[in-house]
Amino acid sequence: MRLRISCKDASRLISQLQDGDIPLWERLRIRLHLQLCDACTHFERQLRFLRAALRNYR
Amino acid sequence: MAEPDFAARCNSHRGYLLRVAVLQLRDNDVAEDVVQDTLLAALQGASGFSGRSSLKTWLTGILKHKIIDVIRRKGREPAFASLDEETQLEDLDALFDETGHWENPPADWGNPESALSQQQFMEVMQMCLEKLPPNTARVFLMREVMELESEEICKELAITSTNLWVILYRARIALRQCLEQKWFAAPGRAA
Numbered sequence: 001m002r003l004r005i006s007c008k009d010a011s012r013l014i015s016q017l018q019d020g021d022i023p024l025w026e027r028l029r030i031r032l033h034l035q036l037c038d039a040c041t042h043f044e045r046q047l048r049f050l051r052a053a054l055r056n057y058r
Numbered sequence: 059m060a061e062p063d064f065a066a067r068c069n070s071h072r073g074y075l076l077r078v079a080v081l082q083l084r085d086n087d088v089a090e091d092v093v094q095d096t097l098l099a100a101l102q103g104a105s106g107f108s109g110r111s112s113l114k115t116w117l118t119g120i121l122k123h124k125i126i127d128v129i130r131r132k133g134r135e136p137a138f139a140s141l142d143e144e145t146q147l148e149d150l151d152a153l154f155d156e157t158g159h160w161e162n163p164p165a166d167w168g169n170p171e172s173a174l175s176q177q178q179f180m181e182v183m184q185m186c187l188e189k190l191p192p193n194t195a196r197v198f199l200m201r202e203v204m205e206l207e208s209e210e211i212c213k214e215l216a217i218t219s220t221n222l223w224v225i226l227y228r229a230r231i232a233l234r235q236c237l238e239q240k241w242f243a244a245p246g247r248a249a
């Protein structure tokens with residue numbers, strides 16, 4: 001398996017990360033990708049914000 | 059039975075409960091019934107409210123069970139007619155170019171938390187949630203508002219974990235796109 005992944009794969013894994021454990025290997029791939037990619041870093045922050053916003057929803 | 063003050067406090071969350079129920083059930087009459095049942099159960103079980111969590115959180119917990127009951131009774135058939143479409147990933151491929159890069163890279167939202175206290179923002183979010191496909195909205199709210207674990211949702215709705223993650227991914231992509239367009243990058247608004 002490659003260590004480098006595309007934004008397409010990274011975005012799917014970032015979403016999955018919010019819903020349960022994903023393998024350590026995948027988490028490493030995400031972390032590496034996020035260090036190199038501003039767009040996915042924004043995406044990851046946005047998903048965390050969505051979670052906070054929904055918990056705050058009224 | 060609860061004291062009138064408690065009833066009034068429960069009732070003040072009625073609008074919120076109804077919005078959540080409608081988003082998940084997509085049927086105003088059934089949603090009204092579910093909210094009515096929830097408020098009734100809350101008043102009858104008022105002594106069960108310890109005050110450790112907020113009243114809203116407690117009511118959401120009751121609503122969660124009522125909605126799951128409805129889904130168990132009737133939700134699996136017609137309401138899930140479009141589930142197949144909503145678990146396909148193909149149309150989401152269009153968000154990326156052939157090398158897997160974003161066609162429209164997600165923007166920096168700055169400090170989005172400050173939007174949470176703004177009524178207008180919550181209205182935009184409501185509108186964006188209403189635009190989600192029915193099953194996507196139902197599953198997403200079960201996860202994010204009702205705070206059910208993934209395994210519980212799969213069990214209640216009889217879907218696979220792969221179906222679940224595609225639906226949640228679809229919901230998050232659609233919602234972030236809608237919020238970016240309608241709020242964070244909207245003309246005249248500093249992000």
